Amino acid sequence: MPETRLRRYKKDAPHSYTFGVFPTLELLTHRPELALQVVIHPKGERNQGVEKIRRLCHQGEIPCSVQEKAFSRLGARDNDFALAVFAKEESRLDEQADHLLLYQPAGRGNLGTIMRTMLGFGLRDLAIIRPAADPFHPETVRASMGALFQLRLAQFDTFEAYRSRFDRPLTLLMTDGETSLPDADWPSPVTLVFGPEGAGLPPQFRAYGQTVRIPQSGAIDSLNLAIAVGVTLYQRHLA
Structure with a gap:
């Protein structure tokens, strides 16, 4: 079968790529309706995960071909034995569920993590305030290990646009927050708000709700964003 001319990802394109067996399986398992095409690397034809990918493609009538040059052309790694082309689609956030909101996150690796x-930790609704890292970029999808396909994701141009849509309590994570994380209240539904790497949330966000700080030593200025989210969600899980 001749190779399809797939081109490197562009943010304004209507589709993106999964690189690797596991993210591709996550797409085909949880959002098969988004899958447009699957490509298998010749070196991966005997891989067990690839065999499962083939079965899922057959069940869903998703085009599946064996190609080699497409992997290097698209920027995949040497150990990526499968890739998929998928349609980019945002979702409607669940009004009754807790949300996690990222205000202008910059790093694709952090976003995927x-x-x-x-x-x-059982949280499935993600709001992102632009400008932000691209949640559909192949690097983000890889870092998420395909978790993207089990989340409801919506992007907003401003924080005010999100607030006008969802009238609910906000818990804002700030390095100088008034309440220590172990003492925080956890109403539901609630939106957990995190600022960008480096700068954090603007000072005026203090007026929007409960401000919370993560206890830490004075040896560092702040935790990595993905680590801060993980610590917070663990504490929420314990509450």
Whole structure:
């Protein structure tokens, strides 16, 4: 079968890619309706995960071909034995569920890790305030290990646009928050709000709700964003 001319990802394209067997399986298992095409690397034809991918493609009538050049052309790694083309689609957030809101996150790796961490602690609604890292970029999808396909995701141009849509309590994570994380209240539904790497949330966000700080030593200025989210979600899980 001749190779399909797939091109490197662009943010304004209507589709993106999963690189690797596991993210591709997550797509085909949880959001098969988004899958447009699957490509298998010749070196991976005997891989057990690839065999499962083939079965899922057959069940869902999703085009599946064996190609080699497409992997290097798209920027995949040497150990990526499968990739999928999927349609980018945002979702309607659940009004009754807790949300996690990221205000202008910059790092694709952090964003993907946060997606996977959310899923691990049972949180499935993610709001992102632009400008922000692209949640559909292949690097983000890889970092999420395909968790993207089990989340409801919506992007907003401003924080005010989100607030006008969802009238609910906010818990804002700030390095100088008034309440220590172990003492925080956890109403439900609630939105957990995190600022960007480095700068954190703007000072005026203090007026929007409960401000919470994560206790830490004075040896560092702040925790990595993905770590801060993980610590917070663990504390919420214990509450």
